[in-house]
Amino acid sequence: MDQTEPAKAARKRRKMQRVTMTDVAKHADVSPSTVSLYLRKPEAVSERIGQRVEHAIAELGYVPNYVAGGLAAAGSRVVSVIVPSLRNAFFSDTVTELEKLLAESRLQTLVGHTEYSATQEEALVRAALSWAPAAVVLTGTAHTQATRDLLRRNGTPVVEMWELTDDPIDQAVGFSHEDVGRRIARHFIGKGYESAAFLGARMGDDKRAADRARGFEAEMRAYGVPVQVVEDHAPASTGSAARLLDNLDSPVRAVACSNDTVALGVLFEAQRRGIAVPGELAIAGFGDLEFSAQSVPPLTTVRPSASEIAARVADCIRARDPLTATSGAGEGPRVFDTGFTFVPRESG
Amino acid sequence: MDQTEPAKAARKRRKMQRVTMTDVAKHADVSPSTVSLYLRKPEAVSERIGQRVEHAIAELGYVPNYVAGGLAAAGSRVVSVIVPSLRNAFFSDTVTELEKLLAESRLQTLVGHTEYSATQEEALVRAALSWAPAAVVLTGTAHTQATRDLLRRNGTPVVEMWELTDDPIDQAVGFSHEDVGRRIARHFIGKGYESAAFLGARMGDDKRAADRARGFEAEMRAYGVPVQVVEDHAPASTGSAARLLDNLDSPVRAVACSNDTVALGVLFEAQRRGIAVPGELAIAGFGDLEFSAQSVPPLTTVRPSASEIAARVADCIRARDPLTATSGAGEGPRVFDTGFTFVPRESG
DNA sequence: TTGTAGGCGTTATCAA
DNA sequence: TTGATAACGCCTACAA
Numbered sequence: 236m237d238q239t240e241p242a243k244a245a246r247k248r249r250k251m252q253r254v255t256m257t258d259v260a261k262h263a264d265v266s267p268s269t270v271s272l273y274l275r276k277p278e279a280v281s282e283r284i285g286q287r288v289e290h291a292i293a294e295l296g297y298v299p300n301y302v303a304g305g306l307a308a309a310g311s312r313v314v315s316v317i318v319p320s321l322r323n324a325f326f327s328d329t330v331t332e333l334e335k336l337l338a339e340s341r342l343q344t345l346v347g348h349t350e351y352s353a354t355q356e357e358a359l360v361r362a363a364l365s366w367a368p369a370a371v372v373l374t375g376t377a378h379t380q381a382t383r384d385l386l387r388r389n390g391t392p393v394v395e396m397w398e399l400t401d402d403p404i405d406q407a408v409g410f411s412h413e414d415v416g417r418r419i420a421r422h423f424i425g426k427g428y429e430s431a432a433f434l435g436a437r438m439g440d441d442k443r444a445a446d447r448a449r450g451f452e453a454e455m456r457a458y459g460v461p462v463q464v465v466e467d468h469a470p471a472s473t474g475s476a477a478r479l480l481d482n483l484d485s486p487v488r489a490v491a492c493s494n495d496t497v498a499l500g501v502l503f504e505a506q507r508r509g510i511a512v513p514g515e516l517a518i519a520g521f522g523d524l525e526f527s528a529q530s531v532p533p534l535t536t537v538r539p540s541a542s543e544i545a546a547r548v549a550d551c552i553r554a555r556d557p558l559t560a561t562s563g564a565g566e567g568p569r570v571f572d573t574g575f576t577f578v579p580r581e582s583g
Numbered sequence: 584m585d586q587t588e589p590a591k592a593a594r595k596r597r598k599m600q601r602v603t604m605t606d607v608a609k610h611a612d613v614s615p616s617t618v619s620l621y622l623r624k625p626e627a628v629s630e631r632i633g634q635r636v637e638h639a640i641a642e643l644g645y646v647p648n649y650v651a652g653g654l655a656a657a658g659s660r661v662v663s664v665i666v667p668s669l670r671n672a673f674f675s676d677t678v679t680e681l682e683k684l685l686a687e688s689r690l691q692t693l694v695g696h697t698e699y700s701a702t703q704e705e706a707l708v709r710a711a712l713s714w715a716p717a718a719v720v721l722t723g724t725a726h727t728q729a730t731r732d733l734l735r736r737n738g739t740p741v742v743e744m745w746e747l748t749d750d751p752i753d754q755a756v757g758f759s760h761e762d763v764g765r766r767i768a769r770h771f772i773g774k775g776y777e778s779a780a781f782l783g784a785r786m787g788d789d790k791r792a793a794d795r796a797r798g799f800e801a802e803m804r805a806y807g808v809p810v811q812v813v814e815d816h817a818p819a820s821t822g823s824a825a826r827l828l829d830n831l832d833s834p835v836r837a838v839a840c841s842n843d844t845v846a847l848g849v850l851f852e853a854q855r856r857g858i859a860v861p862g863e864l865a866i867a868g869f870g871d872l873e874f875s876a877q878s879v880p881p882l883t884t885v886r887p888s889a890s891e892i893a894a895r896v897a898d899c900i901r902a903r904d905p906l907t908a909t910s911g912a913g914e915g916p917r918v919f920d921t922g923f924t925f926v927p928r929e930s931g
Numbered sequence: 932t933t934g935t936a937g938g939c940g941t942t943a944t945c946a947a
Numbered sequence: 948t949t950g951a952t953a954a955c956g957c958c959t960a961c962a963a
Contacts, residue, residue, distance in 0.1 A: 298713055311650060330694075344694070345693050365650075472873050
């Protein structure tokens with residue numbers, strides 16, 4: 236009783252307050268369908284009536300009900316974006332950018348984060364699909380089989396980002412993380428460093444970091460440079476650096492880090508231990524986060540072009556969106572390689 | 584023609600593929616309402632039937648349609664969270680935390696970011712309300728009048744966070760930023776620094792940063808310490824530090840920064856210019872971001888307890904949620920002060 | 932505990 | 948260009 240009463244009241248209150256399209260129609264002395272049409276295609280309605288509707292909307296403070304709209308249209312204008320973590324600047328940047336781009340196509344962004352768990356991702360995808368989204372954007376290409384099945388069966392447009400794959404669920408936009416690792420290795424090799432290590436964080440979950448480590452290790456080995464890979468279970472942070480360095484089997488001349496945050500930590504730790512950078516220890520990061528160009532010395536890193544990824548993802552979505560697609564809205568490109576930029580700076 | 588054909592096809596395809604509750608009901612040989620009931624209150628259905636339904640759902644790969652559900656129930660289980668920026672660690676942390684907490688109450692989070700524009704916020708609120716959200720969470724207390732009206736009229740539960748106010752739209756959770764500024768000032772005063780400055784970023788838009796600056800300045804003046812306030816239009820970043828320092832009328836003994844990111848930039852810049860920290864220049868930040876404890880020297884800062892804010896906000900929402908509320912679901916506390924912690928470290 | 936009926940606010944189809 | 952009408956898939960009284 237205590238529970239149902241307020242609930243009922245709340246519902247009734249909300250319903251009573253809501254101004255519906257019918258109210259607007261009455262006020263403007265037109266039919267509801269005309270109002271609906273005006274809202275969706277203003278140019279299909281005569282100017283006179285359009286203004287009357289406009290006026291009524293303002294007068295009544297009408298707020299459209301997308302829920303009802305989505306039901307009737309069998310699909311909402313929501314795009315569900317699922318990332319490993321919002322705390323990670325790469326992803327929050329991508330999301331920010333994506334949201335802006337999609338808004339231009341009147342698409343709304345629903346963000347979810349998996350904390351690097353494929354199971355959690357599956358749950359989020361399930362929830363996302365319940366909203367009949369215009370598209371689903373996933374990070375990476377490692378998903379549970381159920382996730383893939385769910386998405387494929389459903390037929391919703393899907394974009395996997397930040398990574399490449401031979402077998403996308405639908406479309407993919409990203410670059411090769413192994414190549415990133417190799418590129419850094421080649422830089423170190425060119426500098427003539429005689430030993431190196433990759434300092435990784437959470438690589439069991441973060442497949443992309445693991446890929447970078449693999450590429451780095453392989454290339455180093457190929458050139459006969461002794462190389463170690465050290466790993467930390469905690470998420471990448473400046474604080475992990477000290478631990479990571481302590482876990483090295485033997486001191487090394489150069490380190491490639493999971494990302495710039497870890498690299499910054501290594502820089503601090505070197506400062507603390509009195510190790511000269513890059514004189515005694517060369518450091519490279521990944522991500523080109525804002526501080527990387529500012530630190531002393533500035534960090535050598537790799538710029539993944541989050542904004543280009545976002546732009547391409549938005550393209551992919553729009554290509555599948557009936558309301559936005561310009562041409563035949565056909566099957567756009569399946570996989571897009573955005574590449575990356577190596578940014579050499581003083582730290583390594 | 585080129586446009587409508589694919590659109591129509593897509594819609595049909597989607598509809599045809601969709602497994603509805605009726606399908607599940609048929610498969611389980613029960614009525615649709617039983618399925619619905621089971622989904623919402625599993626314990627209200629007999630075990631035998633529950634299992635049959637469960638089985639049918641798995642068999643058919645049924646995905647509930649929240650759009651239809653939301654329409655019928657006159658309200659969705661979406662919480663719209665609107666923050667100034669996701670790039671800012673405070674907010675991405677709060678959002679992350681909030682999302683986790685709300686998920687426990689089967690509430691989904693819809694994130695929007697305003698880029699510090701009240702007009703953009705108004706647009707987002709309008710869009711949010713179109714989804715008949717369970718609640719709307721706003722950052723700060725500075726909104727357009729239209730935003731306030733819209734929200735008040737609509738009757739949706741609202742929580743304003745990260746700031747306190749005498750006149751909340753509905754509920755508010757946060758702390759006094761003026762007090763933060765004063766607290767830092769008192770610390771500097773205690774140390775006996777004879778001059779100081781506040782290095783602010785984007786204070787025209789970021790009212791909270793402006794509040795901290797005001798508190799800092801007032802307290803300094805009250806104690807007769809010469810104080811400057813310098814401002815930068817660009818968003819807070821490590822890169823803004825150099826500019827900010829250059830805009831000082833005269834060198835100062837201590838600086839309070841807009842946040843830790845700027846403080847880190849000042850630290851780097853000092854290092855670059857050969858200024859001893861804290862010997863010649865004391866630095867304080869705001870936010871207690873992860874790197875602040877790791878830098879050399881570690882940064883004096885203020886910890887705002889993003890997670891407590893998130894927890895309180897979640898409480899406020901649940902208190903207004905019929906499905907979650909335990910007691911009379913009445914009007915909970917209106918304004919909650921979460922306070923903050925001053926964290927003295929070596930930099931200042 | 933389970934089933935029946937009516938409606939939620941909008942869109943899309945068609946006819947006027 | 949405008950309007951009537953039938954879904955859209957589910958929820959919620961209420962009845963059984």
